[in-house]
Amino acid sequence: MTTTQLTAPRSPAALAARRFRRSRPAVAGALFLLLVVLLAAAAPLVAGHDPNAVDLAAFRQPPSAGHPLGTDSSGRDVLARLLHAGRVSLLVGLLASLVAVAFGTLLGAAAGVFGGVLDTLVMRTADVVLSFPSLVVIVVLAGILGPSTAMLVIVFGVCNWPTACRVVRGLALGLREQEYVQASRAFGAGRFSVIARHVVPAVLSQVAVVGTLLVAQMILLEAVLSFLGLGVQPPQASWGNMLTDAQNLTLIQTMPWLWLPPGLAIALTVLAVNFVGDGLRDAVDPRGVR
């Protein structure tokens, strides 16, 4: 028997990875994120200063050899705070997105597979959640529950599940009509096995895209809340609450090292995450690419 195969068969994952690698912004974003994650992870080793060590004798000092990004209003090293803040901001973004996506996927899959009253209930709730200005809701919830990092993750998750839910429900509706799902039911599978076996694995790639793009939103949201003083509480640093240091015009004009590093960190990280998300979307679903 002769083999006439010209190229080795590629798995869908390998094909998607190849498409991802062809997108320059996505690769750049991914590399940048990798750098940010590594720096944040190695913060205690790289920072050189304790991020919370107050030195009132050396407050608001411009960048120098001892403090490469200067010091803030309490004399704390800005670079050390920036790196440690990265841990918090990235973690909140990632966890909040995971909570939102997990929640949304399960609800969406259940709505799509079960249909009927459950479907109506879930999707109308999703509409309500989406139609509320989520920032207001989050501010109120943060006020009621008291600010803490865990609270942020949970509240963000609860307010952002509808995106994933809608995507998954749409896909689940299509999958439900597949003959193999019908066959699987004929072999005795219940609806929950159908969700676990046929729906969740099939929607995972799309969910990953939604989840990635959500990470960017969550990082922004965390920054906003922390800036308003409702998020991560000082002395723990987050990119958002570092910006609170520079709240008047004089400071903004004369001491850019107070706000530029966290501001850039937020902007570039969010941009990078979005690039990765877009690249992932095009890689997973090449039909959308022109």
Place this chain on the structure above:
Amino acid sequence: MDTLLRIEDLAVEFPTEDGVVRAVDGVNLEVRPGEIVGLVGESGSGKSVTAMSVLGLVRPPGRVVGGSIVFGGRDLLGLPPRELRAVRGKEIAMIFQDPMTALNPVLPVGAQIAEAIRLHRPGLGRKAAKERVLELLATVGVADPAARYGRHPHEYSGGMRQRAMIAMALANEPALLIADEPTTALDVTIQAQVLELIRTSARDSGAATVLITHDLGVIAELADRVAVMYAGRVVEHGDVEAVFSAPRHPYTAGLLAGRPRLESALGELVPIPGSPPSLLNPPPGCAFHPRCALSSDREPCRTARPALATVGDLHQSACHYPEELP
């Protein structure tokens, strides 16, 4: 225990925008242990819907509106979902028409068969399940099961896929197999092999088989008894021998006459005139009368719906004038 499955007066309706379609309208069918019963009819005659009703899987918005389906002493229509799930795949298993679509394209075939086993034996370990799958694949004639276990459906040939599907159906040693057009999606050269496999598997496991098809040749080859469906009703029923040699319903007679034969020249197929009735608005009386060569628009055909009546040994027909057929 004479009867394994007894369907009585089954009625299934599908609400549509234009009105209610009665896809199955008073079907009666009995299946005894170990026998092969053929269910023939053209598309839309209610064969598949009847089969799906047995499994309780009529697609919504369709629903069973009447009758009973008694299997092994229990009325399946009244069974709570949990118990019905325990019947599906374990006591009644289905072989689907197109294994390409009936198997999940992104999961390995072996894992899908293993899953079908583990659904009914949650205590069975992965390893034991895999061994059982390899054994089953070997039984249905899949060469080199160990190598094919982890392969995806698209890496199987059509015939192999259907063999795997049959292995899946046999996995829990069901008492009843329902094969819905098991060879329609296959190459002609493979059809005979797969039919033979269904026959031997059913015989070896002692399972009764309901064989749904529109191919009379398949019925003649495999089935012990046959029920001919038209517009949601069984119009003729009996021993295959009796029905095929002397059909007592003009529709069956028409189907038999419409088959290509070796001895007749090409182009001499005899079609049944007209087309199947709309089930939205079925003709009054006998649903077949507008197309019937026998009826010649007689009064009873237009007004009274004929019931299934005995016309011979193991032979029933739902025709007002069965004796007029040659």
